[in-house]
Amino acid sequence: MDVVVGIDVSKDRLDAHVLSSGESFAVANDDEGLDGLAARLLSLKAEIVALEATGGYERLAVAALSAAGLAVIVINPAQVRSYANALGKRAKTDPIDAQVIAAFVAATKPEIRPLPDEKNQALGALLSRRRQIIAMIAAEESRMRMALAKEAQKSIRRLLGALRRELDSLDADLDDHIRKSPVWRVREALLTSVPGVGRVTARTLLAEMPELGSLDRRQVASLAGLAPWTRQSGKWKGKSFIGGGRATVRSVLFMATLVACRHNPALKAFRDRLVASGKSKIVATVAAMRKLLTILNAMIRDQKAWQND
16 A cells, blocks of 8 residues: 555644554644654655645645655645545544545545746746736726825825836846746747737746646646536536636636637637537637647647747
């Protein structure tokens, strides 16, 4: 039996459970604790170490355990909770959560993919911060439209100015990151050669989907949460839905597809054919997102830029 270890992550502590032996223990979520945890898991010959995504508290553990040579996987906490509910495990403590994580991985056997390296993580962090700044700018612009007092308007204008300067600074940092990597420069040029795909979309794909170009069309669609899943029982058949996967990738692809369906003749014709055949506009757009991602995946794989027919 594989030695599967589940780890429940909190700000200050890591609770671990070894599924094969039933052993449970906890360490501090700091450098010293992680050094001890890595050594212990290596001595146990752990084959899979699984942690939940916890909004950032897991990053130090993921980096330390991966650097130690352990196979680390980060899983969706909603999936683990659904699995626990299916088992009737309603109690929730850190040791129980670690046990459920290990059991979930052993039962579902998720594919272990290479985790983003330090450069990808840094690029992803910059892109995440850029999204936050844009959201703050949009919020302040909304407040400006509602503000009546001149003093309030003046304050909002000052803050908007500072936020836009910060956005320019982040864009400069992103440019610097891309320039430092010959591979990223080539890939960004390939991706942005497609009408509708801008630098933000290209850079998000570089940071959030480093597997691009190494997967087939079904795998890449599933990874982005664009593979439709069916709902059917007996003679009843419900509507198909998409979901899961990497939401950030799906979000930028949605915006890129909207632009591409106006300026990219091939994608526009594809979407228009689906609408003409009776598909709803949103279904046709999702199909176009999937097609766009498939095209981008093939371009990276074949190292060929977009060519208009």
